Amino acid sequence: MAKRSTTREAKVKPEVGTSIELFTGGGGLAYALHEAGFRHLLAVELDHRACETLRANVAKEYSEGAPDPKGLRSKWPLIEGDVHKVDFTRWEGKVSVVAGGVPCQPWSLGGAHKGYDDPRNLWPELFRTVRETRPKAVIAENVKGLLRSSFKPYYDYILRELEAPFERRVDGEDWGDHDKRLIKALKSTKADLTERYDVKMALVNAADYGVPQVRWRVVVVAFRKDLGLVDWTFPEPTHSEIALWHSQADGDYWERAERLPREDIVPGILPIHDGKQPWRTVRDAIRGGTTRGKKALPEPVGYKVDHPDFLHHFGWPGAREYPGHTPNDFDRPAKTVKAGVHGVPGGETVLRLDDGSIRYMTVREVARVMTFPDKWELVGPRGEQMRQLGNAVPVELGRVVADSVATALDQAEGSELRTA
Numbered sequence: 001m002a003k004r005s006t007t008r009e010a011k012v013k014p015e016v017g018t019s020i021e022l023f024t025g026g027g028g029l030a031y032a033l034h035e036a037g038f039r040h041l042l043a044v045e046l047d048h049r050a051c052e053t054l055r056a057n058v059a060k061e062y063s064e065g066a067p068d069p070k071g072l073r074s075k076w077p078l079i080e081g082d083v084h085k086v087d088f089t090r091w092e093g094k095v096s097v098v099a100g101g102v103p104c105q106p107w108s109l110g111g112a113h114k115g116y117d118d119p120r121n122l123w124p125e126l127f128r129t130v131r132e133t134r135p136k137a138v139i140a141e142n143v144k145g146l147l148r149s150s151f152k153p154y155y156d157y158i159l160r161e162l163e164a165p166f167e168r169r170v171d172g173e174d175w176g177d178h179d180k181r182l183i184k185a186l187k188s189t190k191a192d193l194t195e196r197y198d199v200k201m202a203l204v205n206a207a208d209y210g211v212p213q214v215r216w217r218v219v220v221v222a223f224r225k226d227l228g229l230v231d232w233t234f235p236e237p238t239h240s241e242i243a244l245w246h247s248q249a250d251g252d253y254w255e256r257a258e259r260l261p262r263e264d265i266v267p268g269i270l271p272i273h274d275g276k277q278p279w280r281t282v283r284d285a286i287r288g289g290t291t292r293g294k295k296a297l298p299e300p301v302g303y304k305v306d307h308p309d310f311l312h313h314f315g316w317p318g319a320r321e322y323p324g325h326t327p328n329d330f331d332r333p334a335k336t337v338k339a340g341v342h343g344v345p346g347g348e349t350v351l352r353l354d355d356g357s358i359r360y361m362t363v364r365e366v367a368r369v370m371t372f373p374d375k376w377e378l379v380g381p382r383g384e385q386m387r388q389l390g391n392a393v394p395v396e397l398g399r400v401v402a403d404s405v406a407t408a409l410d411q412a413e414g415s416e417l418r419t420a
Helices: 028-036 048-057 123-133 149-163 175-186 241-249 252-257 282-287 363-369 382-391 395-419
Strands: 017-022 038-045 059-061 076-080 097-101 137-143 197-205 216-224 350-352 358-360
Touching: 017 028, 017 123, 028 038, 028 097, 028 137, 028 395, 038 048, 048 059, 048 076, 048 382, 097 123, 097 395, 123 137, 123 149, 137 395, 149 175, 149 197, 149 216, 216 395, 241 252, 282 363, 363 382
Parallel strands: 017 038, 017 097, 038 076, 059 076, 097 137
Antiparallel strands: 137 216, 197 216, 350 358
16 A cells, blocks of 8 residues: 555545445545545436436446446546445455445435435445445444434444444344344354454544534444454544634634624633634634635625636525524534425525625635635535535545555555564
């Protein structure tokens, strides 16, 4: 494995491994793995608009029998279609990471809450992909709703199935009966370690990792047991609300913002500084601030009139405020970006400006809150673009996890070479 660069700004990124991306959507997690140095062997996505977005940026149609991409600059082979119909056995033993933001509708607080009975429950397809490719690691992301007490038994079952994905559920077998078999199998000391995984789960807030958005998500990471990575832990948070309060209280934040201090958003008594970086705010994302290498976005111009220098940056009428539908605050992280039309459900894409007026955030502003690069093109009408963003994994959160996984795999490989 090539030695990894210590900077993210390197013109030529080193390859750290290969990956297969499931449920790719608009590309948040896939782009994060790409940024971390994983070469995508395949991306799979059912939604047509999301596939158009991927093709507009980094993907091309997968061709049966074509050679795998040669490097990180290669286009990602994309299958637009049902993941149930994809045979992954071609890549057995060639995959470092299988990754995917498993569709959230079965578990979302805003959904029908059908969970394991929902036909959109695609965890079984993730496990099948693992069986067919035998990756070194798995990264999966899902909504916080998966942890609700009513779903906990099934969630525990999901984790056990990932621990032992080759203990397959047979046709007609109830998941509860399968779970009993898994529990028994996991007690065995005679298992093939290449068919077992060490599984870690964490509930994380994207804001704690430099994303200008409060977004709670369940992240699951698994390493093949023969790699000896049982002690791996999730990256520690790097940003905090406490640090933001301190930055605003001592004036550093307002100096960067070139704005008079506000007294309404900082507690009267501050907790002791925790040594972390401040949470990034909507102002940071839109105006540049701590956003690496990004220029300030100007105020959007008229309705459907795109800005000449920025993709998807135009005004949209009809922003409203009422109880339960309050705007984002410029000087706080954004609310969780949702997949609803124009943010109507709870004001997730409405912004209060410094003069007290409100407006809808532009698609580009929301893309920044999701930490997509400004060059990322979203295909479809505005509602479709917002839906793709709301369903995505924030790129920066995905990159933090992918970087940590890459480092762990690099260390495991180095250990194998030293003991060979």
